Amino acid sequence: MTDSSLRTTGREAGRPALERCISVPVAQFPWGREPLLSAGLGFSDLFSLDAVDDLLTRRGLRTPFIRLAKNGAVIEPARYTGSGGAGAEISDQVDDARVTRLFLDGATIVLQALHRTWPPLVDFGQQLATDLGHPVQINAYVTPPQNQGFAAHYDVHDVFVLQVAGEKRWRIHAPVLSAPLRDQPWSSRADDVAARADEEPVIDTVLRPGDALYLPRGWLHSATSLGETSVHLTVGVHPVTRHALVEVLAGLAAEDPSLRESLPLGFDPTDPSLLSGVMDALVPWLRTVDQAAVADRLRERVWPQGRSEPVSPLAQERVVASLRADTTVRLRDHLRYTVDSSAAGVVLRLPDRTLTLPAVTAAAMKTVLSGAPVRASELPDLDADDGLVLIRRLLREALVVPA
Secondary structure, three states, rough: OOEEEOOOOOHHHHOHHHHHHHOOHHHHHOOOOOOEEEOOOOOOOOOHHHHHHHHHHHHOOOOOOEEEEEOEEEOOOOHHHHHHHHHHHHOOOOOOHHHHHHOOOOEEEOOOOOHHHHHHHHHHHHHHHHOOOOOEEEEEEEEEHHHOOOOEOOOEEEEEEEEEOEEEEEEEEEEOOOOOOOOOOOHHHHHHHHHHHHOOOOEEOOOOOOEEEEEEEOOOOEEEOOOOOEEEEEEEEEEOOHHHHHHHHHHHOOOOOHHHHOOOOOOOOOOOOOOHHHHHHHHHHHHOOOOOHHHHHHHHHHHHOOOOOOEEEEHHHHHHHHHOOEEEEOOOOEEEEEEEEEOOOEEEEEEOEEEEEHHHHHHHHHHOOOOOOEEHHOOOOOOOOHHHHHHHHHHHHHHHOEE
Protein backbone atom coordinates (compact mmCIF):
# COMPACT_ATOMS: atom_id res chain seq x y z
CA MET A 1 0.00 0.00 0.00
CA THR A 2 1.34 3.44 -0.95
CA ASP A 3 0.06 6.73 0.39
CA SER A 4 1.25 10.25 -0.38
CA SER A 5 0.11 13.10 1.78
CA LEU A 6 0.67 16.54 3.27
CA ARG A 7 -0.61 16.92 6.78
CA THR A 8 -1.96 20.40 7.52
CA THR A 9 -4.07 22.07 10.14
CA GLY A 10 -7.30 23.43 8.72
CA ARG A 11 -7.43 21.44 5.49
CA GLU A 12 -10.88 20.20 6.41
CA ALA A 13 -12.01 23.81 6.75
CA GLY A 14 -10.87 24.81 3.24
CA ARG A 15 -7.90 26.94 2.27
CA PRO A 16 -7.71 29.47 5.11
CA ALA A 17 -4.55 31.33 4.07
CA LEU A 18 -5.66 31.71 0.45
CA GLU A 19 -9.09 32.86 1.59
CA ARG A 20 -7.39 35.68 3.51
CA CYS A 21 -5.85 36.99 0.27
CA ILE A 22 -8.88 37.07 -2.04
CA SER A 23 -12.38 38.50 -1.95
CA VAL A 24 -13.97 35.85 -4.16
CA PRO A 25 -14.72 32.19 -3.44
CA VAL A 26 -11.75 29.91 -4.03
CA ALA A 27 -13.63 28.25 -6.90
CA GLN A 28 -13.71 31.64 -8.69
CA PHE A 29 -10.07 32.55 -8.05
CA PRO A 30 -8.43 33.28 -11.48
CA TRP A 31 -5.25 31.32 -10.73
CA GLY A 32 -2.64 31.97 -13.42
CA ARG A 33 -5.09 33.80 -15.70
CA GLU A 34 -5.63 37.43 -14.71
CA PRO A 35 -5.13 39.93 -11.85
CA LEU A 36 -7.56 40.16 -8.96
CA LEU A 37 -8.14 43.17 -6.70
CA SER A 38 -9.54 42.58 -3.21
CA ALA A 39 -10.37 45.29 -0.67
CA GLY A 40 -10.70 45.45 3.10
CA LEU A 41 -9.22 42.07 4.02
CA GLY A 42 -6.81 43.09 6.81
CA PHE A 43 -3.25 41.93 7.48
CA SER A 44 -2.25 43.81 10.64
CA ASP A 45 -1.75 40.55 12.54
CA LEU A 46 0.85 39.41 10.00
CA PHE A 47 3.14 42.44 9.80
CA SER A 48 3.40 46.12 10.77
CA LEU A 49 5.57 49.24 10.89
CA ASP A 50 6.78 48.17 14.34
CA ALA A 51 7.75 44.78 12.93
CA VAL A 52 9.94 46.52 10.35
CA ASP A 53 11.76 48.49 13.05
CA ASP A 54 12.14 45.39 15.19
CA LEU A 55 13.76 43.45 12.35
CA LEU A 56 16.07 46.31 11.44
CA THR A 57 17.26 47.09 14.96
CA ARG A 58 17.09 44.03 17.23
CA ARG A 59 17.34 40.85 15.16
CA GLY A 60 20.91 40.94 13.84
CA LEU A 61 19.55 40.80 10.31
CA ARG A 62 22.11 39.97 7.62
CA THR A 63 22.25 39.98 3.86
CA PRO A 64 20.59 38.54 1.82
CA PHE A 65 17.65 38.91 4.22
CA ILE A 66 17.70 42.63 3.40
CA ARG A 67 18.41 44.75 0.36
CA LEU A 68 17.86 48.40 -0.50
CA ALA A 69 17.00 50.04 -3.82
CA LYS A 70 16.59 53.55 -5.14
CA ASN A 71 15.38 54.79 -8.50
CA GLY A 72 15.08 51.22 -9.73
CA ALA A 73 18.69 50.30 -8.89
CA VAL A 74 19.88 48.01 -6.08
CA ILE A 75 22.16 49.72 -3.53
CA GLU A 76 25.51 48.10 -2.75
CA PRO A 77 25.14 46.21 0.61
CA ALA A 78 28.37 47.68 1.97
CA ARG A 79 26.52 51.01 2.23
CA TYR A 80 24.08 49.73 4.87
CA THR A 81 25.81 46.78 6.59
CA GLY A 82 28.77 46.36 8.90
CA SER A 83 30.12 44.52 11.91
CA GLY A 84 27.79 43.84 14.82
CA GLY A 85 30.41 44.85 17.36
CA ALA A 86 32.05 42.87 20.16
CA GLY A 87 31.15 39.20 20.01
CA ALA A 88 29.30 39.66 16.72
CA GLU A 89 31.96 40.74 14.26
CA ILE A 90 30.15 39.31 11.23
CA SER A 91 30.59 42.06 8.67
CA ASP A 92 27.28 41.93 6.76
CA GLN A 93 24.85 42.73 9.55
CA VAL A 94 22.35 45.56 9.15
CA ASP A 95 23.58 48.93 10.37
CA ASP A 96 20.35 50.61 11.44
CA ALA A 97 21.84 54.14 11.35
CA ARG A 98 23.01 53.67 7.75
CA VAL A 99 19.64 52.22 6.77
CA THR A 100 17.92 55.21 8.36
CA ARG A 101 19.98 57.69 6.35
CA LEU A 102 19.36 55.87 3.08
CA PHE A 103 15.64 55.46 3.78
CA LEU A 104 15.25 59.17 4.56
CA ASP A 105 17.06 59.82 1.29
CA GLY A 106 14.41 57.89 -0.63
CA ALA A 107 15.62 54.28 -0.65
CA THR A 108 13.18 51.37 -0.51
CA ILE A 109 13.91 48.68 2.08
CA VAL A 110 13.27 45.10 1.00
CA LEU A 111 13.05 42.55 3.82
CA GLN A 112 13.48 39.15 2.18
CA ALA A 113 12.42 35.65 3.16
CA LEU A 114 10.12 36.73 5.99
CA HIS A 115 8.57 33.28 5.74
CA ARG A 116 11.75 32.20 7.55
CA THR A 117 12.34 35.10 9.96
CA TRP A 118 9.00 36.56 11.19
CA PRO A 119 6.85 34.08 13.18
CA PRO A 120 3.36 35.12 11.98
CA LEU A 121 4.57 34.94 8.38
CA VAL A 122 6.28 31.59 8.96
CA ASP A 123 2.90 30.11 9.86
CA PHE A 124 0.99 32.01 7.19
CA GLY A 125 3.47 31.10 4.45
CA GLN A 126 3.39 27.42 5.31
CA GLN A 127 -0.40 27.33 5.25
CA LEU A 128 -0.58 29.27 1.99
CA ALA A 129 1.90 26.89 0.34
CA THR A 130 -0.31 24.02 1.47
CA ASP A 131 -3.46 25.76 0.21
CA LEU A 132 -1.93 26.43 -3.20
CA GLY A 133 0.19 23.30 -3.59
CA HIS A 134 3.10 25.45 -4.81
CA PRO A 135 6.16 26.79 -2.91
CA VAL A 136 5.84 30.26 -1.37
CA GLN A 137 8.22 33.04 -0.32
CA ILE A 138 7.37 36.33 1.44
CA ASN A 139 9.16 39.69 1.18
CA ALA A 140 8.24 43.11 2.56
CA TYR A 141 8.72 46.34 0.64
CA VAL A 142 9.07 49.47 2.75
CA THR A 143 8.91 52.58 0.56
CA PRO A 144 9.29 56.18 1.79
CA PRO A 145 6.62 58.74 0.84
CA GLN A 146 6.31 59.70 -2.83
CA ASN A 147 8.92 57.18 -3.97
CA GLN A 148 9.01 54.33 -6.45
CA GLY A 149 11.10 51.33 -5.51
CA PHE A 150 11.45 49.54 -8.84
CA ALA A 151 10.63 50.44 -12.44
CA ALA A 152 7.98 48.56 -14.41
CA HIS A 153 8.88 44.88 -14.64
CA TYR A 154 7.37 41.42 -14.49
CA ASP A 155 8.07 38.51 -12.17
CA VAL A 156 8.61 34.90 -13.15
CA HIS A 157 6.40 33.82 -10.25
CA ASP A 158 2.85 34.71 -9.25
CA VAL A 159 2.48 37.28 -6.49
CA PHE A 160 -0.02 38.38 -3.88
CA VAL A 161 0.51 42.00 -2.83
CA LEU A 162 -0.85 42.53 0.70
CA GLN A 163 -0.92 46.19 1.74
CA VAL A 164 0.00 46.55 5.43
CA ALA A 165 0.54 50.29 6.00
CA GLY A 166 0.29 53.50 4.01
CA GLU A 167 -0.98 53.75 0.46
CA LYS A 168 0.59 52.74 -2.81
CA ARG A 169 -0.46 53.40 -6.39
CA TRP A 170 -0.10 50.38 -8.66
CA ARG A 171 -0.03 50.40 -12.47
CA ILE A 172 -0.55 47.03 -14.10
CA HIS A 173 0.05 46.22 -17.78
CA ALA A 174 -0.65 43.08 -19.78
CA PRO A 175 2.23 40.63 -20.30
CA VAL A 176 4.78 40.87 -23.09
CA LEU A 177 5.35 37.15 -22.46
CA SER A 178 2.63 34.97 -20.99
CA ALA A 179 3.56 32.63 -18.13
CA PRO A 180 7.34 33.22 -18.25
CA LEU A 181 9.64 30.55 -16.85
CA ARG A 182 12.44 31.22 -14.38
CA ASP A 183 15.00 31.53 -17.17
CA GLN A 184 12.88 34.13 -19.00
CA PRO A 185 13.28 37.25 -16.78
CA TRP A 186 11.96 40.67 -17.72
CA SER A 187 15.51 41.96 -18.26
CA SER A 188 15.79 39.72 -21.32
CA ARG A 189 12.88 41.67 -22.82
CA ALA A 190 13.65 45.09 -21.38
CA ASP A 191 12.75 47.03 -24.54
CA ASP A 192 9.38 45.29 -24.89
CA VAL A 193 8.68 45.86 -21.20
CA ALA A 194 9.52 49.58 -21.47
CA ALA A 195 7.29 49.97 -24.52
CA ARG A 196 4.37 48.18 -22.87
CA ALA A 197 4.78 50.28 -19.71
CA ASP A 198 4.26 53.44 -21.81
CA GLU A 199 0.80 52.19 -22.82
CA GLU A 200 -2.42 52.75 -20.91
CA PRO A 201 -2.42 50.41 -17.89
CA VAL A 202 -4.97 47.63 -17.51
CA ILE A 203 -5.23 48.49 -13.81
CA ASP A 204 -4.40 51.84 -12.18
CA THR A 205 -5.37 51.68 -8.51
CA VAL A 206 -4.37 52.67 -5.00
CA LEU A 207 -3.95 49.93 -2.41
CA ARG A 208 -4.80 50.89 1.16
CA PRO A 209 -4.12 48.93 4.37
CA GLY A 210 -5.96 45.62 4.19
CA ASP A 211 -6.21 45.58 0.38
CA ALA A 212 -4.72 42.83 -1.77
CA LEU A 213 -3.70 42.40 -5.40
CA TYR A 214 -3.05 39.08 -7.12
CA LEU A 215 -0.81 39.12 -10.21
CA PRO A 216 -0.08 36.06 -12.32
CA ARG A 217 3.53 35.79 -13.46
CA GLY A 218 4.32 37.90 -16.49
CA TRP A 219 2.00 40.82 -15.70
CA LEU A 220 3.95 44.10 -15.69
CA HIS A 221 3.73 46.22 -12.56
CA SER A 222 5.19 49.29 -10.91
CA ALA A 223 4.23 51.00 -7.67
CA THR A 224 4.65 54.41 -6.05
CA SER A 225 4.02 55.21 -2.40
CA LEU A 226 1.79 58.21 -1.73
CA GLY A 227 1.60 60.52 1.26
CA GLU A 228 3.29 58.36 3.90
CA THR A 229 5.57 55.38 4.31
CA SER A 230 4.13 52.34 2.56
CA VAL A 231 4.65 48.74 3.66
CA HIS A 232 3.36 45.84 1.65
CA LEU A 233 4.04 42.14 1.64
CA THR A 234 4.82 40.46 -1.64
CA VAL A 235 3.97 36.79 -1.44
CA GLY A 236 5.78 35.08 -4.29
CA VAL A 237 4.30 31.80 -5.45
CA HIS A 238 6.74 29.64 -7.42
CA PRO A 239 4.44 27.59 -9.63
CA VAL A 240 5.25 24.04 -10.55
CA THR A 241 4.62 24.06 -14.31
CA ARG A 242 3.93 21.57 -17.05
CA HIS A 243 7.38 22.47 -18.32
CA ALA A 244 8.76 21.09 -15.06
CA LEU A 245 7.12 17.78 -15.90
CA VAL A 246 8.68 17.91 -19.37
CA GLU A 247 12.08 18.43 -17.73
CA VAL A 248 11.47 15.42 -15.50
CA LEU A 249 10.49 13.36 -18.53
CA ALA A 250 13.65 14.45 -20.33
CA GLY A 251 15.72 13.24 -17.40
CA LEU A 252 13.99 9.87 -17.45
CA ALA A 253 14.31 9.65 -21.23
CA ALA A 254 18.08 9.76 -20.83
CA GLU A 255 17.84 6.32 -19.23
CA ASP A 256 16.40 4.79 -22.42
CA PRO A 257 19.16 3.52 -24.79
CA SER A 258 17.09 4.20 -27.92
CA LEU A 259 16.82 7.87 -26.98
CA ARG A 260 20.55 8.09 -26.32
CA GLU A 261 21.48 6.94 -29.80
CA SER A 262 23.59 9.28 -31.91
CA LEU A 263 22.10 11.03 -34.91
CA PRO A 264 23.19 9.64 -38.31
CA LEU A 265 26.66 10.25 -39.73
CA GLY A 266 26.82 13.50 -41.61
CA PHE A 267 23.41 14.66 -40.41
CA ASP A 268 22.21 18.10 -41.42
CA PRO A 269 21.20 20.12 -38.33
CA THR A 270 18.92 22.25 -40.51
CA ASP A 271 16.92 19.22 -41.71
CA PRO A 272 13.43 19.28 -40.07
CA SER A 273 12.97 15.57 -40.85
CA LEU A 274 15.47 14.72 -38.10
CA LEU A 275 12.61 15.15 -35.65
CA SER A 276 10.69 12.28 -37.23
CA GLY A 277 13.27 9.72 -36.20
CA VAL A 278 13.35 11.04 -32.65
CA MET A 279 9.56 11.02 -32.45
CA ASP A 280 9.49 7.41 -33.63
CA ALA A 281 11.45 6.49 -30.51
CA LEU A 282 9.95 9.06 -28.15
CA VAL A 283 6.22 8.45 -28.66
CA PRO A 284 6.26 4.72 -27.78
CA TRP A 285 8.47 5.51 -24.78
CA LEU A 286 6.01 8.16 -23.52
CA ARG A 287 3.18 5.63 -23.70
CA THR A 288 5.05 3.23 -21.44
CA VAL A 289 6.85 5.65 -19.09
CA ASP A 290 6.61 4.75 -15.41
CA GLN A 291 4.25 7.42 -14.04
CA ALA A 292 5.30 6.65 -10.47
CA ALA A 293 8.90 7.38 -11.43
CA VAL A 294 7.83 10.72 -12.92
CA ALA A 295 6.00 11.59 -9.69
CA ASP A 296 9.03 10.61 -7.61
CA ARG A 297 11.33 12.83 -9.67
CA LEU A 298 8.92 15.75 -9.41
CA ARG A 299 8.57 15.21 -5.67
CA GLU A 300 12.35 15.35 -5.27
CA ARG A 301 12.35 18.75 -6.97
CA VAL A 302 9.35 20.31 -5.25
CA TRP A 303 9.34 19.07 -1.66
CA PRO A 304 12.69 20.63 -0.62
CA GLN A 305 11.30 24.06 -1.51
CA GLY A 306 8.77 23.90 1.34
CA ARG A 307 9.08 23.55 5.11
CA SER A 308 7.16 21.64 7.71
CA GLU A 309 5.87 23.15 10.94
CA PRO A 310 8.79 24.46 13.04
CA VAL A 311 9.98 21.95 15.62
CA SER A 312 11.53 23.11 18.93
CA PRO A 313 14.64 21.05 19.80
CA LEU A 314 14.51 21.77 23.55
CA ALA A 315 10.79 21.06 23.80
CA GLN A 316 11.33 17.80 21.91
CA GLU A 317 14.13 16.81 24.30
CA ARG A 318 11.94 17.43 27.33
CA VAL A 319 9.16 15.27 25.90
CA VAL A 320 11.58 12.47 24.99
CA ALA A 321 13.10 12.55 28.48
CA SER A 322 9.73 12.40 30.26
CA LEU A 323 7.81 10.27 27.74
CA ARG A 324 5.08 8.09 29.24
CA ALA A 325 2.47 5.78 27.75
CA ASP A 326 -0.19 8.48 28.20
CA THR A 327 1.85 11.36 26.70
CA THR A 328 -0.09 12.88 23.81
CA VAL A 329 1.67 13.72 20.57
CA ARG A 330 0.53 14.60 17.05
CA LEU A 331 1.93 14.54 13.56
CA ARG A 332 3.92 17.63 12.61
CA ASP A 333 1.84 19.96 10.44
CA HIS A 334 2.72 20.55 6.77
CA LEU A 335 4.76 17.34 6.76
CA ARG A 336 5.35 16.00 3.26
CA TYR A 337 5.71 12.26 2.97
CA THR A 338 4.90 9.09 1.12
CA VAL A 339 4.46 5.81 2.95
CA ASP A 340 4.65 2.25 1.63
CA SER A 341 3.47 -0.61 3.85
CA SER A 342 4.22 -4.24 3.06
CA ALA A 343 5.27 -7.43 4.80
CA ALA A 344 8.85 -6.15 4.58
CA GLY A 345 8.14 -3.06 6.66
CA VAL A 346 6.86 0.50 6.62
CA VAL A 347 8.91 2.83 4.41
CA LEU A 348 8.39 6.54 5.04
CA ARG A 349 9.89 8.87 2.42
CA LEU A 350 10.45 12.45 3.54
CA PRO A 351 11.94 15.43 1.66
CA ASP A 352 15.41 14.83 3.11
CA ARG A 353 15.55 11.14 4.08
CA THR A 354 13.85 7.74 4.12
CA LEU A 355 12.86 5.89 7.30
CA THR A 356 12.14 2.19 7.54
CA LEU A 357 10.06 0.83 10.41
CA PRO A 358 9.06 -2.76 11.30
CA ALA A 359 6.02 -4.15 9.52
CA VAL A 360 4.27 -4.61 12.87
CA THR A 361 4.01 -0.80 13.14
CA ALA A 362 1.84 -0.47 10.00
CA ALA A 363 -1.47 0.01 11.82
CA ALA A 364 0.12 2.27 14.44
CA MET A 365 1.72 4.45 11.74
CA LYS A 366 -1.60 4.72 9.95
CA THR A 367 -3.04 6.11 13.17
CA VAL A 368 -0.15 8.53 13.64
CA LEU A 369 -0.30 9.73 10.04
CA SER A 370 -4.02 10.43 10.35
CA GLY A 371 -2.99 13.58 12.19
CA ALA A 372 -5.17 12.95 15.25
CA PRO A 373 -3.53 13.26 18.69
CA VAL A 374 -2.24 9.86 19.82
CA ARG A 375 -0.75 8.14 22.87
CA ALA A 376 1.65 5.21 22.94
CA SER A 377 -0.84 3.24 25.02
CA GLU A 378 -3.50 3.58 22.30
CA LEU A 379 -1.57 2.51 19.20
CA PRO A 380 -3.10 -0.54 17.50
CA ASP A 381 -1.15 -3.82 17.30
CA LEU A 382 1.46 -2.56 19.80
CA ASP A 383 1.66 -2.96 23.55
CA ALA A 384 2.51 0.08 25.67
CA ASP A 385 6.27 -0.62 25.69
CA ASP A 386 6.45 -1.05 21.91
CA GLY A 387 4.27 2.03 21.48
CA LEU A 388 6.74 4.02 23.58
CA VAL A 389 9.62 2.84 21.42
CA LEU A 390 7.81 3.96 18.27
CA ILE A 391 6.73 7.35 19.64
CA ARG A 392 10.24 8.01 20.98
CA ARG A 393 11.67 7.26 17.53
CA LEU A 394 9.17 9.57 15.85
CA LEU A 395 9.95 12.36 18.32
CA ARG A 396 13.68 11.99 17.67
CA GLU A 397 13.06 12.08 13.94
CA ALA A 398 10.89 15.23 14.41
CA LEU A 399 7.90 13.59 12.75
CA VAL A 400 5.64 14.13 15.77
CA VAL A 401 5.51 16.96 18.28
CA PRO A 402 3.83 17.45 21.66
CA ALA A 403 0.08 17.83 21.21
